[in-house]
Amino acid sequence: MRILWTYGSIDSTRTLIDSGEHGRIDGESADSAGPSGLDSVTEVATLRVHDGHQAAFERAVARAAPLFQRTAGARTFALESVAEDATEYRLIVRWESVDHHMVTFRDSPEFQEWRALVGEHLAEPPRVEHLKNVLTAF
Template identity: 45%
Template sequence: MIHEIAELTIQPGTNAAFEAAVAQAVPLFQRARGCVSMRLDRTFERPETYRLVIGWQTLEDHTVHFRGSEDFQAWRALVGSFFAEAPKVEHIETVVTGFGS
């Protein structure tokens, strides 16, 4: 399994509307091929900065199947207008688990 971590910086003052739009998008991820988890975290020090963390079974489930889907277009339609800059996306894999999840 891999995790997509997207750093999202939104327009100031749009937090509540952005968070509502992400909540509305949850079903898009739930039905996406290979998507096993999804969460949105907000940064304390920079309240307009979020981390979207999505678990995928394979990298291609995100980069090929989801990105090439109508649901990806729907996702961008829901949240794209909130972005103050282009999202920064990385994919990670766990190599050591010390404890916890």
């Protein structure tokens, strides 16, 4: 996926190259500022994959990124691997609220598609927590 970013002092927008979708990104910063920052949460999902499935899992997550991106309330999406354990990952998704994750996304066809893409690679059910930012120092 290619994204064209435009930043200005008054307007911050993005255009998804493939679809042409264009919109504001005010709420997509790493901190809690933004239109709905007071309720925003960060989903941290611990994902353990079958050994030998790492590359296929990473490709599946990359294919799934647009599913999250088009879901109302999703702000950022990242996958991190655990340096000490090659079979463990953290999926980090910033949402406008817990309900945007647990209701809007979980009740959507996008969630079913997400599970279909990554399910065969998971060695155990994901462990999910929702974090609220208390302090961003730098």
